[in-house]
Structures are given as structure tokens and as C-alpha cells.
Amino acid sequence: xxxxxxxxxxxxxxxxxxVTLRCKPISGHDYLFWYRQTMMxxxxxxxxxxxxxxxxxxxxxEDRFSAKMPNASFSTLKIQPSEPRDxxxxxxxxxxxxxxxxxxxxxxxxxxxx
Amino acid sequence: xxxxTQSPEALRLQEGESSSLNCSYxVSGLRGLFWYRQDPGxxxxFLFTLYSAGEEKxxxxxxxxLTKKESFLHITAPKxxxxxxxxxxxxxxxxxxxxxxxxxxxxxxxx
Numbered sequence: 001x002x003x004x005x006x007x008x009x010x011x012x013x014x015x016x017x018x019v020t021l022r023c024k025p026i027s028g029h030d031y032l033f034w035y036r037q038t039m040m041x042x043x044x045x046x047x048x049x050x051x052x053x054x055x056x057x058x059x060x061x062e063d064r065f066s067a068k069m070p071n072a073s074f075s076t077l078k079i080q081p082s083e084p085r086d087x088x089x090x091x092x093x094x095x096x097x098x099x100x101x102x103x104x105x106x107x108x109x110x111x112x113x114x
Numbered sequence: 115x116x117x118x119t120q121s122p123e124a125l126r127l128q129e130g131e132s133s134s135l136n137c138s139y140x141v142s143g144l145r146g147l148f149w150y151r152q153d154p155g156x157x158x159x160f161l162f163t164l165y166s167a168g169e170e171k172x173x174x175x176x177x178x179x180l181t182k183k184e185s186f187l188h189i190t191a192p193k194x195x196x197x198x199x200x201x202x203x204x205x206x207x208x209x210x211x212x213x214x215x216x217x218x219x220x221x222x223x224x225x
Contacts, residue, residue: 004157031211043158043201043215056212091157101146101205103213105157 002026004106006092012112018080021109023092024073033093033103034067034077043091049075082113116141116206120216127223130191135219137202138184146205147185148213149178151198158201192223 005024013019025032033048047057052069060067064083069075079086089110093103121136137147146165150158162171164180171178175196177188187200199220203213 042217043203045212048211050211093157100163101211102148102160102163104160105150107157108155 004092004094004104006090006106006109008109009107010110010112012114013082014114015083016081017113018078019082019086019111019113021077021090021092021111023075023077023106025075025092025094026096026104027073029094029096029104030072031095031097031103032069032075033095034075035091035093035105037089037091037108046077079111082111084113087111087113116204116214118202118204118214118216120200120202120219122219123217124220125222127189127192127221129193129223129225132188132190132192134189135187135200135221136184137187137216139204140183141204141206141214143206144204147180148203148205149185149187150201150203152201152218153198161200189221192221194223194225197221197223 007022030051034046035043036046037043046059047067048055049069065079067077089108091105091108093105095103117140119138127133146163148163149161151161152158162178167182169180175190179186199218201215201218203215205213
């Protein structure tokens with residue numbers, strides 16, 4: 001399996017611009033998670049989906065953040081408008097319903113907002 | 115409030131010098147504890163899951179153990195390629211599929 005795929009790997013944008021991060025989960029996995037990682041706060045869960053439905057978005061920091069999962073193989077995390085404090089590495093992870101509860105992470109998108 | 119604390123924050127070892135990393139937790143109901151390895155510029159890589167006190171898992175030079183209050187990741191005769199940040203995370207009852215991560219231990223193994 002190709003693993004979780006994320007794009008872009010790096011994104012540099014100016015404050016106020018819209019940013020869209022993309023994720024393709026592992027085929028057959030029905031849970032998808034979006035995390036943010038910073039030096040100060042470590043890994044934080046932003047939102048997760050089950051069978052394409054958002055289940056818990058309590059970690060989404062502000063209304064500027066939104067996430068969608070239009071089908072089982074694609075999800076987006078959008079920030080509009082972006083701010084410098086959004087600079088972080090954003091990870092997508094997925095897991096299946098059978099077997100263990102371990103999540104498998106993608107390579108991440110490093111976002112820099114200037 | 116559910117909490118996960120890892121120690122030490124950073125650890126420097128000489129190649130072949132065995133040691134242990136600690137993950138202590140205070141949670142309402144542990145359903146599983148996970149260890150991940152993260153290399154710079156990469157996503158966390160799954161290593162182990164432990165479900166109950168007394169359980170142990172091994173992989174190459176790594177062995178993870180679990181008690182009712184903490185988990186240890188023992189590294190036996192480490193090599194430079196074991197250098198990474200090791201993260202532990204807990205899965206709690208009522209947590210609705212959320213993993214709560216510790217801050218990690220940065221391990222550097224020098225030849």
C-alpha cells in the first residue's frame with residue numbers, strides 16, 4: 001500500500017491568503033484524522049471523520065479552519081484567511097475499523113504563513 | 115483531565131548504551147497505549163500497541179512494557195539509526211477515537 005498521501009509537502013503563503021491541504025487515506029480505512037504539530041503544543045487533533053462524516057471538530061482552532069471529506073479517498077483542510085500563527089506541520093492519519101486502533105500518518109505538510 | 119507525560123525530553127546515548135524512555139499517564143480509562151517513532155521531516159511511524167498492564171512487545175532493539183500508570187520503551191544496544199523522537203499516545207474510553215499524545219523524547223545515539 002502507498003500509505004497516507006498528503007500534498008503539498010511544503011506551502012509558503014502570505015497572511016490573508018487561502019490555504020488548502022490535501023490528504024488521501026490508506027485504501028480501506030474508514031477513519032481519517034487531521035493533526036497539527038508545533039514545538040509549543042506538540043501534536044494536536046483538529047478533526048476526525050468516520051465514513052466521510054465529521055465526528056469531532058472540537059480541536060479546530062477557529063472558524064477560519066474547515067475540513068471536508070467528499071469521498072472515502074480524499075479530504076481537504078482549508079484555512080481562510082491564513083495567519084502567521086497557523087504556521088505548523090499538518091498531518092493526516094487514517095485507520096481501519098478492524099484490527100488495532102493504531103493510526104497511520106502521512107508525511108505532513110509544512111505550512112509557513114508570512 | 116487526561117494527561118500524558120514523557121521523560122526525559124531529550125536523551126543522548128553512546129552506541130551500545132542501553133536505556134529506557136518513560137511515558138506516564140493519568141487517564142480516566144485506558145483502552146490502549148501506542149508508541150510511535152518520528153524522524154525529522156516525517157510523520158510519526160507506528161511501533162507498538164499495548165492494551166493491558168503486564169503486556170510487552172518487542173521489535174528489533176526496542177521493547178515496550180506497560181504498567182497501570184506508565185509505559186517504558188527500552189532500547190537495547192542502540193545504533194545511530196535509532197536516533198529519532200519517540201512519541202507515546204493513549205486511547206481512552208469515552209475518548210471517541212482520539213489519541214492523546216505526549217510531547218515526545220528526542221533520542222540521539224552517537225557512534
